[in-house]
Amino acid sequence: MNESLLDVNSLTVGYRDGSRPISILNQVTFRIRKGETLGIVGESGCGKSMTSLAVMGLLASPLQVQEGSIRLEETELTGLSAKQMNRYRGKDLAMIFQEPMTSLNPVFTIGSQIEEALAIHLPLSRSEVRKRAIELLQLVGIPSPEKRHGDYPHQLSGGMRQRAMIAIALACEPRLLILDEPTTALDVTIQAQILELLASLKEKSGMSMMFITHDLGVMMKMADRVIVMYGGRIVETAPIAKLYEEPLHPYTQGLWKAIPSADTLNQRLYSIPGTVPDPREETPGCRFAGRCPHARQECLAAVPPLVPMDEDRSVACILYS
Amino acid sequence: MPDVLLRAENLTKHFPVKEGRFGKQRSRVHALDGIELSVYRNEILGIVGESGCGKSTLARVLLNLIEPTAGTVSFDGVNLQGLTRRQMREQRREMQLVFQDPFSSLDPRKTVRSLIAEPLDIHRVGTPQERTKRASELMETVGLSRSYLNRYPHEFSGGQRQRIGIARALALRPKLIVCDEPVSALDVSVQAQIINLLQDLQQQFGLTYLFIAHGLDVVRHISDRIAVMYLGKLVEIGPADTIFTASRHPYTCALISAMPKFELNPSSNPLPLKGEIPSPIHPPAGCRFHTRCPFAQERCRREEPALTPQDEHHSFACHFPLPAEAETGVRPAVHA
Numbered sequence A: 001m002n003e004s005l006l007d008v009n010s011l012t013v014g015y016r017d018g019s020r021p022i023s024i025l026n027q028v029t030f031r032i033r034k035g036e037t038l039g040i041v042g043e044s045g046c047g048k049s050m051t052s053l054a055v056m057g058l059l060a061s062p063l064q065v066q067e068g069s070i071r072l073e074e075t076e077l078t079g080l081s082a083k084q085m086n087r088y089r090g091k092d093l094a095m096i097f098q099e100p101m102t103s104l105n106p107v108f109t110i111g112s113q114i115e116e117a118l119a120i121h122l123p124l125s126r127s128e129v130r131k132r133a134i135e136l137l138q139l140v141g142i143p144s145p146e147k148r149h150g151d152y153p154h155q156l157s158g159g160m161r162q163r164a165m166i167a168i169a170l171a172c173e174p175r176l177l178i179l180d181e182p183t184t185a186l187d188v189t190i191q192a193q194i195l196e197l198l199a200s201l202k203e204k205s206g207m208s209m210m211f212i213t214h215d216l217g218v219m220m221k222m223a224d225r226v227i228v229m230y231g232g233r234i235v236e237t238a239p240i241a242k243l244y245e246e247p248l249h250p251y252t253q254g255l256w257k258a259i260p261s262a263d264t265l266n267q268r269l270y271s272i273p274g275t276v277p278d279p280r281e282e283t284p285g286c287r288f289a290g291r292c293p294h295a296r297q298e299c300l301a302a303v304p305p306l307v308p309m310d311e312d313r314s315v316a317c318i319l320y321s
Numbered sequence B: 001m002p003d004v005l006l007r008a009e010n011l012t013k014h015f016p017v018k019e020g021r022f023g024k025q026r027s028r029v030h031a032l033d034g035i036e037l038s039v040y041r042n043e044i045l046g047i048v049g050e051s052g053c054g055k056s057t058l059a060r061v062l063l064n065l066i067e068p069t070a071g072t073v074s075f076d077g078v079n080l081q082g083l084t085r086r087q088m089r090e091q092r093r094e095m096q097l098v099f100q101d102p103f104s105s106l107d108p109r110k111t112v113r114s115l116i117a118e119p120l121d122i123h124r125v126g127t128p129q130e131r132t133k134r135a136s137e138l139m140e141t142v143g144l145s146r147s148y149l150n151r152y153p154h155e156f157s158g159g160q161r162q163r164i165g166i167a168r169a170l171a172l173r174p175k176l177i178v179c180d181e182p183v184s185a186l187d188v189s190v191q192a193q194i195i196n197l198l199q200d201l202q203q204q205f206g207l208t209y210l211f212i213a214h215g216l217d218v219v220r221h222i223s224d225r226i227a228v229m230y231l232g233k234l235v236e237i238g239p240a241d242t243i244f245t246a247s248r249h250p251y252t253c254a255l256i257s258a259m260p261k262f263e264l265n266p267s268s269n270p271l272p273l274k275g276e277i278p279s280p281i282h283p284p285a286g287c288r289f290h291t292r293c294p295f296a297q298e299r300c301r302r303e304e305p306a307l308t309p310q311d312e313h314h315s316f317a318c319h320f321p322l323p324a325e326a327e328t329g330v331r332p333a334v335h336a
Ligand SMILES: Nc1ncnc2c1ncn2[C@@H]1O[C@H](COP(=O)(O)OP(=O)(O)OP(=O)(O)O)[C@@H](O)[C@H]1O
Pocket: B015, B016, B017, B029, B030, B031, B049, B050, B051, B052, B053, B054, B055, B056, B057, B058, B280
């Protein structure tokens, strides 16, 4: 469980606006161990999706990796051609998006979409492929899988579509499954079913997951370790229990306090003033300074680096250096 | 007796739809069936339930934006179904709607000034100068700088756009505001800003809210009472605290226990719901929840339970309700 599967180092992603380089992700460094679920949290626009797209090699022009490396065990992914990357995508790396309707192909049945994923990467006969596809539909809790095999995406409910997406993603038993807000579009009751399914799949398969969410309740259920992103940078990373009990970064503290709970009834909710800066907006020093209750002059001097506090937690804030 | 502002009686809305191979079969979506509901003056009434259960339809019928198939709505003692178009237009000043999606509910070609003043223009309130003045006051009321008056919606963040939507709803000094998922598209910290604003405005102007939302924690935070809907029916209604800690209807309990909790090692869900909400075109006979209810018995399949008052404040519709005393294992410990 201590071995790394994915190692991301000083990853900087962005594009050129004329002669000006714009960075959306800045010096992002983290790793995911084998069998571990890494949660990524932060407000919208903080760079969570960009991180997942970069790892999947799905950055669309003009976006590109400007600096840094992404290693899947021994393989450096950043330099790979599109064709080389295709060998890993679907097989070693798979991804599930928030809105399954946009990632399922509307003109093919869900069965044939699972079979396609299987046929590309695995040496199976036609009948084996079909058998495996039905097993996968069963595994993700789709009732009467033989019948559903022939359904088109529009014939399924939102929850069933998300199950079908999970079946496709799991087809080749990926080593890393990336989930970008996989339950945000679903009702709480269906969300609970999907989270339960994912937790049991993880238990059974031992695969690693990168779980992106802005719902801190969902994070508590799924993550072993969490990175908190703000303005395209990692501001804090820690195992879930430490982060929950004692968030160190003022941004993490603010997120924690803003959640309504039984303790906040009849009170005003805490809210972090202001909003996430746009990547084109330049800010001196700490990106959070404009919203931080502890900000002082030194915060504007330089970007605070992510500094280890103990063996498994780090924080990027001058209050701790 | 609480002072009733809005009262719905036997409120029913069926939408005709075409089904079958050639769209020949005429069917009806049972979006609302026999809803009995009172909204008290100055209260915040939360409405929860899964997608498609009829929350938005209820909002639209209560505001008489669509005609009910049966039943009546009275607002401040006036029966809305008895009004002429013209009278209804006057009445509508008192009841406003705030939508979920601040991105699509605002016309992108209009400046903030004209968006906020639009209701005043439609109802010809004051001179154009007075309307501009009121628009700029309203900007301040909802926490936006007056200097933004000539900007366009795309120049604002999601939270700011929701503030514009709220300013617009306030323009005609309504008594009732129906908020249909006002914070669903927002991040926690911005959500907190909007919730605080809505609460401040309620105090300041003595408003009444109907508050529809997916986020159960938000509904609990803001609501005085909560109504729970399932497949076009009202299944339970009571004080927010009762609904969260002492609900009697199995569906309410299941819904609340499905909510992801911000706590370490969240306990496993005591009442997981299997399956999905059935089609409202052919809702199950008897209790509509019987196909998913872990406590369903023969009687539930035959006989529809009526919404029955337990006490002055708390009503539910179930033949075999959960025991009143919280029993561990059945009822989730909420935010323990
Ligand atoms: N104009 C219409 N024609 C036909 N059916 C409709 C129409 N409007 C709503 N419905 C149906 O009525 C039911 C209730 O819809 P409604 O929009 O009120 O649900 P809701 O509770 O607001 O859901 P959500 O949480 O997804 O917003 C649904 O089955 C919906 O598909």
